Structure formats: C-alpha cells, structure tokens
Amino acid sequence: MTRSKMQVSMLGSALLAGVLATGPVVAQAQAWPVKPIRMVVPFPVGGGSDSTARILAQRLQDRLKQQIIVENRTGAGGAIGTEYAARAAPDGYTLLLGSASEIVMLPAVANKLSFDPLKDFVAIGRVADVPLLLVTHPALPVKNARELVELARKRPGDINYGSAGNGSTSHLSMALFNSITGTKMVHVPYKGSVQATTDLVAGMLQAGTNTMPAALPFVKSGRLRALAITTPRRSPLLPDVPTVAESGVPGYEVTLWTGLFAPTGTPKDVVALLGRETEGALAQADTREALSKLGSEANFSPLEPFTAFLRADHARWVKVTREANIRLDQQ
Numbered sequence: 001m002t003r004s005k006m007q008v009s010m011l012g013s014a015l016l017a018g019v020l021a022t023g024p025v026v027a028q029a030q031a032w033p034v035k036p037i038r039m040v041v042p043f044p045v046g047g048g049s050d051s052t053a054r055i056l057a058q059r060l061q062d063r064l065k066q067q068i069i070v071e072n073r074t075g076a077g078g079a080i081g082t083e084y085a086a087r088a089a090p091d092g093y094t095l096l097l098g099s100a101s102e103i104v105m106l107p108a109v110a111n112k113l114s115f116d117p118l119k120d121f122v123a124i125g126r127v128a129d130v131p132l133l134l135v136t137h138p139a140l141p142v143k144n145a146r147e148l149v150e151l152a153r154k155r156p157g158d159i160n161y162g163s164a165g166n167g168s169t170s171h172l173s174m175a176l177f178n179s180i181t182g183t184k185m186v187h188v189p190y191k192g193s194v195q196a197t198t199d200l201v202a203g204m205l206q207a208g209t210n211t212m213p214a215a216l217p218f219v220k221s222g223r224l225r226a227l228a229i230t231t232p233r234r235s236p237l238l239p240d241v242p243t244v245a246e247s248g249v250p251g252y253e254v255t256l257w258t259g260l261f262a263p264t265g266t267p268k269d270v271v272a273l274l275g276r277e278t279e280g281a282l283a284q285a286d287t288r289e290a291l292s293k294l295g296s297e298a299n300f301s302p303l304e305p306f307t308a309f310l311r312a313d314h315a316r317w318v319k320v321t322r323e324a325n326i327r328l329d330q331q
Contacts, residue, residue, distance in 0.1 A: 033092065035066070036069055037092070037094075039095045040088075040097070041071065041097050042073055042074065042079070042081025048212070048296070052213075052291065056278070078101050079167075085121075086263055090262065090266040090267075096262070097258060098259055100313065101170075102117065102167075103261075105172050108167075109172070109321050109327055118310060118314060119264065124262055124278060126257060127258045127278065128257070131211070132170070134209050135226055135227065136148065136227060137200055138223070142225075144227050145244055145248060149249070157184055159207055160186045163187060163189050163208065168189075168193075172317070175326045176320060177209075179326065193211065196208060197224075211295070212235065213296065216237065219238070226238060227247070228242055230255070235295055260274065271303065279302065
C-alpha cells in the first residue's frame with residue numbers, strides 16, 4: 001500500500017471512529033425526552049403557580065409525548081423548592097415553574113440564600129402573568145383600597161395580613177403597600193398562599209394579596225372581598241374592580257409573572273426544544289383560554305429577552321425594597 005493510500009485509510013478510520021463515538025450522544029439528544037420529566041413548583045397545590053404549572057405540564061406532555069409530573073416542594077417563601085430544582089442534574093428532566101416571588105423578589109431582600117436564581121438557572125421562557133388581588137375578610141368594614149388605608153392608619157398594628165412566606169410576592173406586595181401608604185398592617189408568614197387564604201377566609205386574618213386563580217373562587221362566593229387589582233390594568237374577569245393605583249395609591253404596581261427554568265448546564269438543544277414547545281403550547285387557543293379562566297395571561301418570551309427582563313426586574317425590586325426599607329426579617 002502506498003503512503004498516500006495509507007493516509008487515506010487512516011483518515012477514514014479516524015472519521016468512522018469519530019462517528020461511532022458521537023453517534024450515541026447525537027441519538028440521545030434527538031431522542032430526548034426518554035423518561036418522565038419533573039416540573040417543580042415551590043408552592044402548594046391550589047396556588048397560582050401550581051395552577052399555571054398543571055396547565056403547561058399537560059400541554060407540554062401532549063407535545064413532547066412524555067409524562068410530565070408536577071412536584072410541589074414548599075416552604076421558605078419558595079426557597080426550598082427552588083434550591084431543590086437548582087441542585088438537580090442538568091439533564092432536562094427536572095424543570096422549575098418559577099415566579100417573580102422566588103426568582104427576583106426573595107433574592108432582593110434575603111441576606112443569605114444557598115442559591116442564586118439568576119446564576120443557577122437557565123431561563124427557558126416566560127410563561128404567563130398572574131394578577132394579584134388586594135382582598136379583605138368581609139367582616140372588615142372597608143369597601144375599597146382607600147377605606148383600607150384610612151382604617152389601617154386609625155388602627156396601626158391591628159390589621160393582620162398573611163403571605164406565602166417571608167420574601168414572597170404576597171409579602172412584598174403588602175409591605176410595599178404599607179410603605180407607600182404609611183400604614184402598619186402586620187405580616188403573618190405561612191408556608192404557602194393556600195394556608196394564608198384559608199385563614200383569611202376563616203377570619204383569622206383581615207387582609208392580604210393573593211393570585212387571581214387562588215382568590216377568585218372566594219371572591220365570587222362572597223367569602224372574600226376584592227378591593228383592587230395590583231396590575232396596571234383591570235382584569236376582564238373582574239372589570240368593576242379598580243387597580244390599586246386607581247384607588248388612591250399612585251405608583252403601586254405588582255405583577256406575578258411565571259417562567260420555565262432548567263438548572264444551569266442543561267444541554268442547549270434541550271433548552272431550545274423546550275423553549276419552542278413552550279411557545280407552541282402557549283400559542284394554543286385552549287391553553288390561553290384555560291389560563292384566562294384562572295385570571296392569568298399567556299405571555300411567552302424566549303430565553304434571551306426573558307433573561308434580560310429577569311435582571312432588570314431583580315434590579316427594580318432591589319431598588320424598591322431598599323427605598324422602602326423592606327427586609328426579610330420585617331413583619
């Protein structure tokens with residue numbers, strides 16, 4: 001065999017070996033997912049994030065042809081479930097349905113966290129925006145946000161509000177309300193919004209904010225009174241309920257967005273596939289309708305713009321909480 005033929009033969013062998021070596025990896029990437037996927041929700045069953053996660057999980061399950069299991073890991077204002085997802089293997093089989101609460105708000109007020117949401121996760125895409133309702137127990141003699149402010153100023157320390165935990169959206173939204181209005185309503189933290197809502201309905205608490213999906217059934221049944229909505233626009237589900245800003249608290253705005261995340265290091269092709277399928281799922285009319293019935297609005301944003309938004313939203317809450325002197329140990 002001539003020298004040139006030997007070189008060609010060796011090159012061919014090397015190329016063949018390379019194909020054989022990379023073949024299983026390529027096949028594995030193309031086959032993903034080959035087993036059930038966990039979608040972690042860091043709040044209890046029945047809350048706004050949980051309801052959104054179950055709708056999205058079902059649509060993605062249909063599109064990916066693989067089971068998606070919603071797993072609720074609760075506590076510490078969403079920190080327990082978020083840390084659990086952050087420490088999972090970055091293989092695409094553990095996802096986080098995260099929200100403003102634990103991704104940008106909690107880190108803005110917590111002195112020490114064992115994880116950094118902006119570094120430990122890759123942002124697959126924004127999913128939906130969930131309005132919060134400012135609600136009170138019907139026994140509290142107020143009919144709107146302005147009357148709540150007047151009563152709270154007259155009775156400092158007498159009105160209690162519950163939250164899903166220290167640093168959660170339901171905590172910071174009311175702390176911000178206190179700061180802007182000069183009121184002193186007292187914070188009572190729970191392990192999730194469901195427990196806080198239960199005690200509010202029972203009259204053990206007097207006020208609070210909760211997601212539209214969680215609060216709406218109680219508002220419609222008359223067991224809670226909706227004073228205002230925290231977003232810049234009114235909700236078509238409660239068109240007669242004004243925004244907090246309209247109700248005499250200018251500058252007040254809180255939106256609980258949700259997004260899909262994967263642990264940092266998850267293969268880029270898997271992240272890209274999940275992003276495409278999430279966008280497709282949220283474009284479906286039945287998905288948008290299901291979310292709308294809960295009071296949520298599908299609002300997909302892909303990886304790069306969503307990541308930029310996360311950084312800006314975190315910076316906003318750092319500024320808000322510092323100016324309002326809101327700390328994690330505040331009640």
